[in-house]
Every structure is written in structure tokens, then in C-alpha cells.
Amino acid sequence: MIRIEPRNTNFAVFTYGVPILSAFVALILASIPLWLAGAPILISYVEMAKGVFGSKFAFSEMLTRATPLMFTGLAAALAFRAKLWNIGAEGQLYLGAMAAVAIGTGYIEAPAFILLPLIIAFGCAAGSVGMVVPAILKTRYGADEVVTTLLLNFIIIIFLQYMLEGPLKDPMGLGWPQSSPILDQGMLPPLMERMRVHSGLVIAIVCALIAQFMLARSVWGFKLRAVGENVFAARHAGIKVNHTILGAAAISGALAGMAGVSEVAGLKGYLTSDLSPGFGYAGIIVAMLAGLSPIGVVISALFIASVFVGADSMSRAMGVSSYLADLVVSTSLLCVLIGGFFGRFKLVRTNLEGKN
Template identity: 50%
Template sequence: MRLEPVANPSLARRLGYPAAALGATVVIASLLALLAGAEPFGTLGLILQGAAGSKFAALETLNRATPLIFTGLSVAVAFRAKLWNIGAEAQLYAGAIVAVLLGTGALGSPLVLPVSALAAMLAGALVLLGPVLLKTRLGVDEVVTTLLLNFIMLLFVSYLLEGPMKDPMGMGWPKSAALIKEARLPRLVEGLRLHWGFGLALIAAVLVWLVQTRATLGFEMRAVGQNAGAARFAGIPVNAVLVKTALLSGGLAALAGWSEVAGLKGHLSLDLSPGFGYTGIIVAMLAMLHPLGVVVAALFVAGIFVGSDAMSRAAGVPTYIADMLLAVALLLMVLAILLTRFRVVRG
């Protein structure tokens, strides 16, 4: 077989394949439910109901989507420039550490929120800066270095929570002290359990979209991602663009951790992120790396997680079905996107 570019893909082609990918994911979800001895349509219904069936469920989904929008944006920005940042998890924790460092009394109001947000972004940017400098200076592959840094960072957080950052009032649990009231993100709407982190995530998505479509940097990132050699030939400082991309990407991922601590949890613990950094990759790919698409994809992915948790409690299908479905959706979606632009021919 061979791939042949399709000159002007029709609307049917551009929508049909992605729709088929989603359809196939639903079919596989049904088969998995059957395998677990549950009724397929009932299971899918329970996931949907658990994700958006009540005010409580919908708010839970929006809360879960918040860190995913940030990590999804982080990945989308980096991947657009073909900078393979798989280390959003480490950058997320860097932001969370800063939220605790500055939020537990070191800074008073009203400075604490903006200052700690900026400091968190800086910390996340610095975490990614190392691997990127290794890439631009020495040609060290950033995929493996960013992946390995995730493990190192998690051990570092574990050390902090059992040592210098341990809450003396924590009954021996490895968690940090609670943030002061001024360092907490207020609720978006009074009375609803949804914090301003979600609002900031939406603003970040719009800003990233503006940078990508209106700013020179956005154009340069795209050029570097499409063909680094040609970009260099055209006079674009490729390495400088990669470093700027890294600072933006690391900063966005750090906001995920910062907003989880300042908005949702109020303290840092080792279970702050159930892999939000890695899930950000799925979010970004499902969004085809489009910043506004990231918001939609994050809501979809968060819905699957929240819905599957609820379904698992009711129907007994293991909650890991969520991760399986997302992996399937990711693989089918990248294939579908390819097939919108290429046709498979024999020979």
C-alpha cells in the first residue's frame, strides 16, 4: 500500500473519518462493557450521566477539565513546533510547589495570587528549559529527558512532603500545610463548586490562540515545526524559537499544578495529579493541536474520566476503561486525521 495526497479534501472526508474514529471508540467501549458483564448501552448511558447528568456532575467535569486545558495547551504549543515535551507532569508539580511556597504565609494579600502565578510559570519554564537547552546545544533527544524528569520530580515532591514542606499538623501524612485564604483562587460563581482556575484556563486558551495566529512568534513556531531546516534557511533563529516555545509550554503546564493547589485542593500532596501531564498529550492530539480545540477536548476527556468513575461505582466495570477508551480514541483519531488528507492506494 501507498499513501497519496488528496488535493482538496471534501467536507465529507474531513468530517467523516474523525466521526468514524469516535464511532469506533464507542463500539469498543460497548465491547469492553460486555466483556465486564455489563449492559453496553446502560454502561455508556451511565458514563454520560456521570459526566453531565446533574449540576454536581457537570461542575465536577469542569473542575477536572481545568488542569487538562493547561497541560493540553502546554503540549499543543510544544508539539506545534515539534518540540516533544512529554514532561508536563514534572512542570505541573513545579507550579504546585511554588503555589505552596508562596501561598502558605510567605507573601501577604493582595500580591500573593498574581505573584505566585507568575513564579509558578517561571518554575515550570525552568524545568523544561534544561531538556531544551540539552536539545539545542548538544542534540540530546528531549523525549527521553523530559520523561525521565517526571520521575525525578515526583521523587523530589515526595522528599519535600516528608521533609521541609511537611505539614506539622498533618497527622503524619505526607502533605503540605494548607494555603492561606488570600492565596486561594476564589470561586467563579458564588455558591458553585467551580474555581477561577477554569476561567484562567479559558483565557489562556484564547491568549495562546492569539499568539499562534497573530504574533510573529506563532508564525515562527509553526515554521520551525513544519521544517526546521527551511526555517533556518529563511533566517528564523530556530534555537531561540525552541527556547521561547519551551518557556511558554513549561509555564502553561505549571499553571495546571498551581491552579489545582490554589483553586481545588488547597494543599500539595503526592496524588495531586493522576497523570494530568500525560493526559494533556491526548487532549492536545484530539484537538489537532488547536488551542481552542484543546478546551473542547479537555472537556470531553474530563467527562470520560468523571463519568467512568461514576459508572464504575454503579455498574462495576473497572474504571480503567476510561484510560483504555482514551488511548483507543487517540490512536484512531491520529489515523483519521491522516486519512482526511491522504488516500490509501495499492501498489
């Protein structure tokens, strides 16, 4: 017989080793679909690496792709720490983006140092509302937030289509369902000459540092972790559980909203209904791969972005479907889950009586 026992010690090797190993295993497993698709495997991996590290431009594209993933990854990580299952980052991202274009396309004419903070504030607030509502439905009525946030994603995207065909539609857009461009002074400044990577990346990293500090050192962070780890104990200790959950929801939604602001005001300039190729859902994987640590989110967002950008460029070169990237990313989630299990538990061989 085999029995599962928790490990008594928490090895650093497992904390850091498991996610890295899982990422590698997922990349190696990608050779199976590559082989099935009939692509030369080694050359495909080389193409993938070239797509990320092959040039300064390629690398900057990876950083550009990592930026929204850091925000949605942080959104998931903070909520999950409080056992609040925010699966609605995709919708909250679009709420943030809609607020950004509502404010930034000429509604307010102001210099950059006023307009840009306003855009960010409104974007974050909109995203925040998108998560506070399901959190209230959870704390007040007991409605499972997994289902409500998932369904809200669909509702928000339909609302977005309405806004892009109506109130937010660009009158100069030749009939396309897209918003007017954000004013120049409302755009997040680029980080490098002639590259698309923008200062949203810096904001994301600063957010991660603040989140890491707050989670580890502040009373707020302590309450959040306490609620996530044992809600009964937290309540017994006098922590206002619902209050803490709503706070976590507000911050989580704001970060997801910021992903939308960063994409629309940092990269695209205007809003379309295909702004996000699933950044909200990928953020969950980023967070899990990071072991729900904010600093870890930065690193795992870089990895996931590398997979996406690398697989994109490889698929163009080799004629393999770019859905390979999604396959690698979702495999890495399953790998990190299994790996995390073996980090926390060990299998013990027992005799038939169930004794050691």
C-alpha cells in the same frame, strides 16, 4: 496493489470531522471491555452520561476535571507545533504546584490582588524551568528531549516526595506527607456556589484564546510554526531556531506549571503527591485530539474530562474498573491518529506496474 497518495485539498470535513468521529468510535469501542467485564452495555452508557450531564453538580465536576487538562493540553499543543516533544508536563505540573505552595502557604502575607498573581507567576516560572532545562540539553548537547522530559517526570516526583516529607511538610498535618494549606487570599475564587469548579477554568480558556491568536497572527507564532514544519527552511529564512525552541519550551512549561497552580490553588488547597492522576500525559491526548489547535484543546479537554468523570461514576454504579476511562481515552488517541491519516492521504488502487 494499493498506493498511498496525499490528498490535494484540505477538506474542513476532515479537519473537524476526524477528531469528532474518533471520539465517538472510541466511545463505541468501549462496549467491548464493558461486555468482557459482564456489564449491561446500554445501561452503562446511560450511567456514563448521567455522570456528566445528570445534574448541575455532575456537570460542574466535569468542568473542574477539564481545567487542568486544558492547561496540559495547551502545553503539549504549543510544544508539538514546534516539534518539541514535551512529554514532561506531569513533572512541570508538580513543579508549578510546589512553587504555589512554597509562596502561598504563609511565606508571603499579602492581600489577594498581590498574592494570587505572585503564586501564578512563580508557578508558571517553575514549570517553565522544568521544560527549558531539557530544551537547553536538546539545543546545546543534542540530547533527545523525549527521553529527558520523561525521565525528569520521575525525578520531579521523587523531589516532590522529599519536599513533602521535609521543607514543605505541614507541621499540623498529623505526619501525612502533605503541604500546609494555601492561605485563603491565595486561592483562586470559585465560579459557582457550593461547587468545586473554580476560576482556573476561565484562565485556561483565556490562555487558549491568547495562544490561538498568537499562533495564527503573531510573528512569534509564525516562527514557531515555521520551525515545527521545516526546520531547515526556517533556518534558511533567518529564524533563530534554537531561540524559538527555547521560547516554545518556556511557554509550554509555564502552561503545564499553571495546571499545577490551578489544581492546588483552585481545587485542593494543599499539595499531596497524588495531586495529578496523569494530567500531564492525558494532556498529550487532549492536544492530539484537538489537532494541536489551542481552541480545539478547550473542546477536547471537555470531552476527555467527560470520559473520566462519566466512567468514574459509571464504574461506581456498575462495578466496572474505572481504568475503563483510561482505556477509552487512549483508544481515542489511536483512533484520531488513524483518522488523521485518512484525512491527509487517500488509498489509490493501482495495477501491477504501479501506474494508475
